[in-house]
Amino acid sequence: MKHRIxxxxxxxxxxxxxxxMLExxxxxxxxxxxxxQGMDLVCRHAFDLVxxxxxxxxxxxLKFIMELVRDYPDLKILAISGGGAIKAERYLTMAGYLGDIATLEKPFKRETLLDMVREQLDKV
Incomplete structure (x- = not known):
């Protein structure tokens, strides 16, 4: 069965x-x-990773992740950001405080992203 992302x-x-990349x-x-829009989709469909x-x-x-953590605590999340080095770092740090959230700063390499996706999906 394919993982849904x-x-x-x-x-x-x-x-x-x-x-x-993912397909x-x-x-x-x-x-x-x-x-x-993301929350609307999560409410209507089952996903393995966001x-x-x-x-x-x-x-x-941040608001989206807070809702996901509250309403779908088992859903795996990977937060990405590239809004300037300091801004991206702050947002990603805050996301990490919300739970078991993986974070990745843009730009990133294809293999780094895919490794993180596999790591998140392999979590029990």
Whole structure:
């Protein structure tokens, strides 16, 4: 059975790149442009992992992750951010305080992302 992954990022280019990388590895990928759309999808579909950007309009990654942790505590989450080195680091640090959240700063290498995805999906 394929793992289902939700990619949430306001940048179309990032969503497309992540989708392509993950689909090449055999994952089923769905996408959303912000945390509000992402939450709507999570409420309607079962996902094994959510990869979310931190800095987005409408509902940012922190609010989205807080809702996910509260409502879906077993859902695996990988937070990504590249909003400037200091800003990205702060957002990712805050995400890590919300629970067992993996974090990755943009830009990242394909293999680094895929290793983190596998690591998150292998968690019991």
């Amino acid at each position: 939700l990619v949430v990022d306001d940048e179309e280019q990032i969503r497309s790149m992540l989708t392509q 090449q590895e055999g994952y089923e990928v769905h996408t959303a442009e912000n945390g509000e 990869i979310t950007d931190m800095i987005m309009p409408v509902k940012d990654g």
